[in-house]
Amino acid sequence: xxxxxxxxxxxxxxxxxxxxxxxxxxxxxxxxxxxxxxxxxxxxxxxxxxxxxxxxxxxxxxxxxxxxxxxxxxxxxxxxxxxxxxxxxxxxxxxxxxxxxxxxxxxxxxxxxxxxxxxxxxxxxxxxxxxxxxxxxxxxxxxxxxxxxxxxxxxxxxxxxxxxxxxxxxxxxxxxxxxxxxxxxxxxxxxxxxxxxxxxxxxxxxxxxxxxxxxxxxxxxxxxxxxxxxxxxxxxxxxxxxxxxxxxxxxxxxxxxxxxxxxxxxxxxxxxxxxxxxxxxxxxxxxxxxxxxxxxxxxxxxxxxx
Numbered sequence: 001x002x003x004x005x006x007x008x009x010x011x012x013x014x015x016x017x018x019x020x021x022x023x024x025x026x027x028x029x030x031x032x033x034x035x036x037x038x039x040x041x042x043x044x045x046x047x048x049x050x051x052x053x054x055x056x057x058x059x060x061x062x063x064x065x066x067x068x069x070x071x072x073x074x075x076x077x078x079x080x081x082x083x084x085x086x087x088x089x090x091x092x093x094x095x096x097x098x099x100x101x102x103x104x105x106x107x108x109x110x111x112x113x114x115x116x117x118x119x120x121x122x123x124x125x126x127x128x129x130x131x132x133x134x135x136x137x138x139x140x141x142x143x144x145x146x147x148x149x150x151x152x153x154x155x156x157x158x159x160x161x162x163x164x165x166x167x168x169x170x171x172x173x174x175x176x177x178x179x180x181x182x183x184x185x186x187x188x189x190x191x192x193x194x195x196x197x198x199x200x201x202x203x204x205x206x207x208x209x210x211x212x213x214x215x216x217x218x219x220x221x222x223x224x225x226x227x228x229x230x231x232x233x234x235x236x237x238x239x240x241x242x243x244x245x246x247x248x249x250x251x252x253x254x255x256x257x258x259x260x261x262x263x264x265x266x267x268x269x270x271x272x273x274x275x276x277x278x279x280x281x282x283x284x285x286x287x288x289x290x291x292x293x294x295x296x297x298x299x300x301x302x303x304x305x306x
Contacts, residue, residue, distance in 0.1 A: 006192065007303055008088065010099075010100040010101070010111075011100070011198070012103070012196070022292070027061040027062075032099045033062040034064065035084055035087065037100050038107075039104040041065075044069065045227075047224065048216050049239070051212065052066060053066065081110035088111075116186075126235075129169060138164065161238050194302050195280060196284055198286060213259065221241065221245070228242060
């Protein structure tokens with residue numbers, strides 16, 4: 001392979017499709033570390049419900065940004081963009097090819113393309129929105145966003161409380177629509193980018209999700225969620241797999257229904273992920289069972305073409 005500019009290989013795709021296994025294989029082949037880009041795996045108090053890589057997987061390649069924060073810290077996509085770029089600057093001095101993997105599309109875009117600039121917002125606004133979410137439900141926030149910024153309302157993942165509250169706090173704190181801050185010119189990156197996407201038939205993805213949730217429950221997700229339940233209002237815990245069990249602990253639903261809701265909401269999440277990642281026409285898509293040598297050959301061709 002010829003000597004080229006630094007290159008970041010990013011692996012994307014819906015949850016439970018096998019991104020972690022592929023990232024380790026590629027990291028070992030290209031002598032790379034792995035930047036984890038899963039916004040749910042940053043937090044050390046959350047292990048089972050976020051599908052953190054197993055101990056042997058973490059030992060098979062050097063990972064960064066896995067369980068490196070606490071749920072009690074304020075850590076957002078802007079902080080991650082800064083930290084990930086700083087880490088990549090260091091890693092590229094050791095090896096010209098690095099690997100990033102994850103299912104958090106916004107966080108991946110932040111590293112590869114840069115974020116839109118948003119003004120600093122009084123944290124009390126977010127606190128008030130969180131209270132409204134818990135007391136009145138997500139529908140109240142959806143209606144408020146529709147009133148303040150119809151463009152964002154029509155394009156955002158409307159059932160995602162994180163996205164709605166982020167848009168609303170900007171609208172309220174700046175007295176301007178969230179959408180007016182979007183799509184401004186970004187700072188260029190000092191590395192080339194290759195995106196590898198994994199896909200499978202919907203039924204296969206859904207079956208893998210259902211099986212993963214069953215494994216999580218068998219591995220102690222109920223007990224993990226119970227320990228976190230007293231902190232259920234924290235932003236980091238507004239997450240599929242925990243929210244549903246919190247409702248069970250609160251006596252609102254049965255345990256069996258909570259488990260079925262985790263599966264249903266994870267399937268919905270996977271569908272949103274696929275929609276997000278399919279928007280990027282430069283992503284190279286492979287069936288989830290594709291032989292690793294075929295993927296490596298394609299990546300090597302892309303690197304040599306830069």
